[in-house]
Amino acid sequence: MAMFDLKMNTDYSHVNSDNFDVFLSPHVGRLTEIFNKYLDGLDFKTKVNLADFGANDGKNIFPFLKIMIELIRRRSASCEIYVTLNDQPTNDFTALVKNVEDFKKEIKDDFLAVHTIPGSAYQRCLPDETIDIGTCSLVLHWLSEYVVLEKALFYVPGMMVSNEERTKIRGLAAEDLKNFIKSRSTEMKKEDPVRSLKSWILPSLMTGLCQTRSNDEAADVCELFFHDLRSRFSDMKWANCKFYEVIFKKL
Numbered sequence: 359m360a361m362f363d364l365k366m367n368t369d370y371s372h373v374n375s376d377n378f379d380v381f382l383s384p385h386v387g388r389l390t391e392i393f394n395k396y397l398d399g400l401d402f403k404t405k406v407n408l409a410d411f412g413a414n415d416g417k418n419i420f421p422f423l424k425i426m427i428e429l430i431r432r433r434s435a436s437c438e439i440y441v442t443l444n445d446q447p448t449n450d451f452t453a454l455v456k457n458v459e460d461f462k463k464e465i466k467d468d469f470l471a472v473h474t475i476p477g478s479a480y481q482r483c484l485p486d487e488t489i490d491i492g493t494c495s496l497v498l499h500w501l502s503e504y505v506v507l508e509k510a511l512f513y514v515p516g517m518m519v520s521n522e523e524r525t526k527i528r529g530l531a532a533e534d535l536k537n538f539i540k541s542r543s544t545e546m547k548k549e550d551p552v553r554s555l556k557s558w559i560l561p562s563l564m565t566g567l568c569q570t571r572s573n574d575e576a577a578d579v580c581e582l583f584f585h586d587l588r589s590r591f592s593d594m595k596w597a598n599c600k601f602y603e604v605i606f607k608k609l
């Protein structure tokens with residue numbers, strides 16, 4: 359795979375938010391590692407579709423998006439990158455769209471398209487099998503419906519609320535999470551199972567094998583292993599499987 363010598367730009371000043379500095383900036387290294395693993399599973403022949411759910415004004419996702427775009431550009435200088443930013447219809451989409459324009463001016467990438475899509479993340483928002491990589495930060499704690507609490511403004515686990523209120527909140531939260539995963543699993547592209555397994559297993563398999571073998575020998579053993587796995591899986595019907603292996607779960 360061709361690698362492009364792009365310098366990683368860690369100055370996110372124009373697209374930054376306070377939240378990013380406080381909560382997310384310390385995890386950039388880990389996120390980069392995770393994104394890279396997912397990118398290993400993509401072929402970059404067609405466009406790469408990224409989606410963020412609950413984007414708000416976009417300022418928190420832009421620094422990550424910038425990292426993502428830089429990582430993709432190291433692998434392909436000209437594949438199209440198509441970004442979808444979702445939030446509920448009551449969000450300030452005017453602010454989001456303005457920020458998107460600033461972001462695009464800053465990124466200056468001719469093959470980048472960003473669009474917004476209002477809708478509840480607890481329902482289908484995008485067509486079947488269109489998302490390559492999805493993100494979602496600080497959103498799933500929002501319930502899909504209001505639960506009016508008699509003695510509190512909002513619910514924190516462990517808080518004294520009536521049994522009836524707690525049961526209602528828990529039931530709704532469980533239902534919401536199920537709907538979120540169900541919707542995303544329909545929207546996520548289905549991958550070749552061996553290829554996605556490979557990107558997760560290969561590093562630890564290589565580390566183990568390299569204890570007693572040279573790098574080349576270990577790589578040969580891995581190739582044989584995945585070749586064998588592919589032939590074992592070849593007669594299985596994967597078409598109806600739902601792959602829940604999405605970034606939301608891995609974080």
Ligand SMILES: C[S@@+](CC[C@H](N)C(=O)[O-])C[C@H]1O[C@@H](n2cnc3c(N)ncnc32)[C@H](O)[C@@H]1O
Nearest residue numbers: 412413414418445446478479480495496497500
């Ligand atoms: C705390 S903000 C997080 C914003 C941003 N993702 C971040 O990390 O800073 C929560 C966002 O989730 C959005 N949200 C809440 N419920 C949602 C739903 N059902 N579908 C889509 N977005 C939702 C809110 O409108 C708000 O913009």
